[in-house]
Amino acid sequence: MDIAALQLQMRDAFRVEAGDLLAELDSSMLELESRPQDADLLNRVFRAIHTIKGSGATAGFDAMAAFTHHVEELFDEARLGRLTITPSMIDLALRAKDLIGQLLEANGSLALEPACADVVEALAKFLPHKVAPASSARTKPAAVADQKQRYKIFFKPHPQVFSSGTDPINLVDELRALGEATVTARVEGIPSLESLEPEQCYLAWDVELLSAKPIASVKEVFLFVEDESEIRIESLPMAVLSETAEASPLAAFLNIASQSLEALDGFLSQFRGTAKPDPGCSKNYLRILKTFQAAATRQRQDETAVLLEEQIHLLEIAGTSEATLADETKVSLEEGYQKLAAQVQFLRGGEQSGEKAETILEPKPGVVSQPANPVGDAPKKEEAHARATIRVDQEKLDRLMRSAGELLVARNAFPILAKRIALEHGLSVMGKEVKDAGDQISHIAEDLQAAILSIRMMPIRTVFQRFPRMVRDICRAQSKEAELLLEGEDTELDKTVIEQIADPLVHLVRNAVDHGIELPDAREQAGKPRAGKVTLKAYNKATNVIIEIHDDGRGMDTVRLKKKALEKGLITAAAAEAMDERAALELIFLPGLSTAEKVTDISGRGVGMDVVRSNIFRLHGTTTLESHQGGGSKVTITLPASLMVSKGVLVSSGGEEYVFPIESVVQTVNLPREQIHRHEQASYATFRNEVYPLLRLADHFASDKKLCDVAWPEEVAMAIVQTNRGRVGVAVDRFLGQVEVIVKPLGRDFAAIPAFQGATILGDGRIALVINPAGFV
């Protein structure tokens, strides 16, 4: 077995779980802050920490486990009702939790030691007594002694030993495995058959062991039974050993012999008597004879073995029913017994130093106390979000996803084929059949896609759950009061999106509290409640997921925004003058514009809203901002729920074909030319009482300069597209219908072109560029 590889596997498994547990701890510790007496909650927190410690140490994260032990101690005390959790304890525990995460990443590094020591010291102040650190040292296997030792062992298991799942024979065998052992069973405790309880153990064993192992190894054999069994282990000195080593097998045999003779005598006296012998007694007689014989054969006591063989034979012929035992047989048994006794007597006389073996240690009356079974109250069902799950390598899932995606695209070939069969080859029936077959494959492919997509989907909860802690921390640091409301935590997003949306959201929530929410006094003066409110909300809308971050704070000051942008030379004075409210708000998304008066710890580190927008843009999402001075701000993020396969609208423009992701297309219309107006170099379309900026796709990409001058046709095919700047009308030559697309990235050299998400292969094998509406305008 490759132990090193196993350990690596263990570490990986643990890291995954620890990540989940730490995230859960974040939210459960915060809950605990508001409900410090909640026993279920306390138990949940304790258990998570306990698991991190136990599993972590097993996986080899020793430093982390030793540190976690201190935190565990705190919650253990609280769980047992010996202390009450206070907010400052939660503060400390959260700090410790962060350190645990860091220790996990930097396993082996010493850089965190001072920070850990600080926390440990602070924790110790809360604990009623100083706690010795957990020894994460593993017990080293004891050094193997070179010299052999002789042990004399007596083992009498508790009569109920079987009901603890222990088979005492296993233990005897274990002793045997330690060296040369002579095992003698003590059978005198076995009652007669009718009073024998089959589930009880009546046996005891004497074992003489010659072994190179230290006494600790011998004791270890009885580790699990030492409390309730009678066990005596004597280690005999080496000098005695050399003398008795050879004698010991004989001594053991004689031991068996005298016990057997004793038992046989007991039965014989029954046979001799006039009363009816106990049922089963001749069967037992036979059994003892056989045991005795086995021992004799093992010890090469051939004469004894022959005598026993005769007796066994005799009894077997007579049958084993004591009631029908002939007097003749009884006499023979009696004679046999006398011969055996004489033989044993002879052997005993020949034994020189047999005393040691004969000193049978009389077992003391067993002190077997069974602790009363304390009836623990059944732990209540927890509403933890535990579900049965399988962890799958993401690469496998991606491969499955790609194949399913390709299937979806490949099925687009069927309608094209069907059309060609019908039109070019004149086989309309055949064409229909091909089309039907294609439809069926289509359905299956869609089901498959939906199923795989759902595997990749994760609730946004995993991202949201970090925010209560964050908001609380910022508020504490800045003496603000704010309440965070989470909505739609079960809204699902593609795993990749979930992973990448976290950072932008962190930034936005920070901003909301740091820049948005005013100090309690200021809020009161403005006629607002002292505590601010930040709402984080996720919901589905068509194929999109919308995430809103809304605060009721001071809102954006567009005048200041403009001033700042001017100062930094990002816009001209004239442009600033002409800007409406909406355009001014857009300034916040310019790189290099940070409005915080001073750079705080929390935000304003130069990472601005531009980064947020560009990160979301990379997820093919859009970011829009609404704000009213004094009335708070709202950032709305629109994301495609899934990245992999999507539907698109195929259009032709200037001789090329393009795909708009369907989630970006609000509507497609054929607009009469009269509804298009020109105003200062720009065109606008009026549709259903709304005015949209209108641009021509062909002009935009200028694939053929001449086309730019073409006047609008009588009817203009226009798609209303959602972009970062709101809805825009895009004029194309023709709409070619809806298609399934797998977007493939354009490759490194073209990755910087913001107007395209990538390219896709159409059903007939041609390639079309997929437009990224967020980067398009």
Add this chain to the structure above:
Amino acid sequence: MAKIIMVVDDSSSMRQMINFTLVAAGHHVVEAQDGMDALAKCNAQKVDLFITDLNMPNMDGIQLTRRLRADAQYRFTPVVLLTTESQVEKKMEGKAAGATGWIVKPFQIEQLLAVVKKVCP
């Protein structure tokens, strides 16, 4: 000989770590996330050995041991508890409930295998 071993722990990584080790040693492993889950799963096949954590939601290791001992099929089947050094009382309680032995966390791969071999050779 290959055994069927049920590993009961609410920590998935602990289950996995034990699973890897036992499978590498040639055993079959069935995982359960708490006592309830273990009871639900232990009738599908005869389990040769249970390795269970103590503190778990829904049904803890002690209760599980008691329930197994009350089940004719598992009266004499070894049950090994996963404990920590600090759980001495629990260890005794476990024994009283009918547990066969225990493994102290953290344990090394060799220790785990030694205990398995001990109770279920």
